Amino acid sequence: MIDPALPAHMRPDRSFQALLLTLQRFWADQGCVILQPYDMEVGAGTFHPATTLRALGPKHWKAAYVQPSRRPKDGRYGENPNRLQHYYQFQVILKPSPENLQELYLKSLEAIGVDLGLHDVRFVEDDWESPTLGAWGLGWECWCDGMEVSQFTYFQQVAGFECAPVAGELTYGLERLAMYVQGVENVYDLNFNGREGDEKITYGDVFLQAEQEYSRHNFEHADTDMLLEQFRMAEAACKKYIAAGDAGEKHLMVLPAYDQCIKASHVFNLLDARGVISVTERQSYILRVRELAKACGAAWLKTDAGGVEAA
């Protein structure tokens, strides 16, 4: 249930930002570290090192954060009411996955105003796989009255390594959820700040221009020669840092190397949106990013946070 003590503008069913704050608050109460977005362009919240890398190794970990996610190909020049090339994911990662993870998830829905006595919430099979991260897991897409509002995954492998213990990952599509609880049909009509009248700021006020500009960029103008070069540079840098940080039993520089892996992945997505990658090449690019991810995963397991015994 929505906290009745909340002022109107802080109600998750009235304001996009309040939805986000409510989820942060909810997962903070469950003992999660509330992180801020990773300061790089990523295709999904999973790329944040707090998920990808922390899912590996024996150490327990609980975190939640919002992650702006970029899918250059999904841009629609601001003309489609549901599709965006930049949107928000709310990401929760709990390692080991607790016994009551489904119940916690359902409680979080209640906290943002989904009445489970009125709405049909379902867990529908949807196995997750990230070819670029060499990761996969089993789980569901979570439906609310037939709409997919979250992704729920038990990580089995990341960067080619078995996850033990297993992390449970929840990814909320914030715009979709907000549209649902606000009862809005067009994402740009979402009330962003929960105010009314002159003070009201909509999602469109904040992001419409960006969607238009980035769509032009992603599909028409992104400099492909530069991007191809950037891909090669990021790939080379990642390998270089992996080699430089390798101190035998331990690894001393995995995070900077992983940044380059993220960069390569995003550049690949941009190149893909520009349509300059053929079907056959596509596979080889994916494999190249995966090799970077695997190297980073292997290096992570040789760090303190990755659980290597302190020497």
Add this chain to the structure above:
Amino acid sequence: MPDLLLELFSEEIPARMQAQAADTLKKMVTDALVERGLLYEGAKAFVTPRRLALVVHGLPGKQADQHEDKKGPRVGAPEAALAGFLKSAGLDSIEQAHVHSDPKKGDFYVAHIHRAGRPTPEVLAEFLPQIIRTFPWPKSMRWGSGSLRWVRPLHSIVCTFGTEGDEPEVVPFEVDGIASSNVTYGHRFMGPQAITVKRLDDWMAKLEAAKVVVDRERRKDIILNDAKDLALARGLELVEDEGLLEEVAGLVEWPVVLMGEFEERFLDIPDEVIRATIRANQKCFVLKDPKTGRLANRFILTSNLLAHDGGKAIVAGNGRVIRARLSDAKFFWDTDRANGLEKNLPKFANITFHEKLGSQQARIERIAALAVKLAPQVGADAALTEQAALLAKADLLTEVVGEFPELQGLMGRYYALGEGVAEEVALACEEHYKPQGPGDRVPTSPVSIAVALADKIDTLAGFWAIDEKPTGSKDPYALRRAALGIIRIILENGVRVRLADVIADATKGIDAPVAAPEGWQADLLSFFADRLKVYLRDNGARFDLVDAVFALEGQDDLFQLVSRMTSLARFLETEDGKNLLAGYRRAVNILRIEEKKDGKAYAGPTNATLLKLAEEEKLASAIEDVKSRVGRAIAAEDFEAAMTALADLRGPVDAFFDAVTVNAPEADLRENRLKLLDEIRSATRTIADFDRIEG
């Protein structure tokens, strides 16, 4: 007699895995019971999204006792042998053994071992954990810090054993920290509290009260009947969909069927697109208006909740998603029509069909060339056939097909018709994919037949040329289906083509960069023979005759081959046919033995002056006569007449064997008679290779 109740309660099991899992659980547990001497009266498995359960009725309370007489060493055997015997028989001292006397071997020890049957619960507790640990889910996972694998996290296990009326006992075991008990849980939202259960009826009744219908078939019935009732109340008809029903029944524990609607303006979209949209994305049923025969602007959803508001919010929410999806679909449909099919064609140059077989464009051009070549043979107009072949794949690049690949072909037809293309051409856009499987319709319009054959033959020839043939259960390019499709199109339409020639034509267009395997065309032809055999066998025909006919040179006209085979099969059923086959075998056996003995083959013609006996002469002239009659009949494709002619050989053959000794002492007579036997063989060769006939 006591019953076993086992329930494995977990997080949501994928719908597509449920039915199989129920069958597997039943088989694994009942097999294990029987293996341990525990026979039962009946068993039934249940499955819902959150539980997999099994009831086994009429089990004995314990295993039967077992007796065994274990033979030991002779009396007075060395100490070591005695000690070994005591140990293996589980005896403390030799006094516990009995002494048996044998007149030959003397006295020896025998231990009477009695093994008391163990109580059934004890046996269950031993093997059930193993079944749970090794359960063969198509995909399984670990969770938390454990190492157990299950389809999704397993939460609790009910396992009780007992007789009706009595309080059943819990069969005690533990799997990865989950202890068996008699406690389960009801519906996730409508009955989440713990429930203590006893036996099947109690379990079912309490779960029903906690809003769980455990029987999958019953959930399906409820959904189907409620959906039909809702439709009927609106004067509409449910568009039944067994696959969807199966899936939906696996997504709910308590089905609540509701009806929603969408704007009428979406009905501009073709019915198939609406249905695909609503089915694939929302797992909802669509409804037909019997007055128009078209879809109505309503849908049926199956929720898992009896909502406080009677389902208003659920219907509204689903409706909203369906509207958004249909908006997308309408946008795609409008965009595709505005673009036109032709506009897509140049794009195929940049799309790889297969890395070793070039672009889609190259493939389309190959298909077109082959289809045009086939056109006169199937009575199709060459210009229309070429147009159809060039257009047939264009819908692959439309938005609608991008979204719903299963609508390929159909959309091509819609778009082509909308563009005013000739009807045969539009039809071929859809039909050239047919038949998709054994149950699918075969195209009958000539243009469709030409393009369908060309499409499939190009696929087969291409993959054969790059040595990507199907092996075992692996057939990623569905080549078996393509070959079967060709066979059905030819046979059902009476198409007359020489496959070897068509394959040769197809070869011309293929520019495979790798060296094609030697003789792949012949190999492909024999693949057709194999597929034809499978097809005929499935249709109850004699497939050994395929070999018998195929063994002749140049039998690649499938229609003719099957006609010949059918006549032959009928002939072999007759008295004449059976006797002729027997005579043939006798002749060939003798020939084989003598040829081996002499180290040389005997082949006609015979020397007329050496035909001493009347029966010899008669046979020789009968063979002459039959050969020429069969030859004429076959040239006229009158296989019945050919068989009638062949039947006339029977009398002379029988008479020959009755009266003539083949292995005559005179060498020249013997040789001439052996040659005569070979003449029998060659006469039958005009029809089939009788060596390959079985039975």
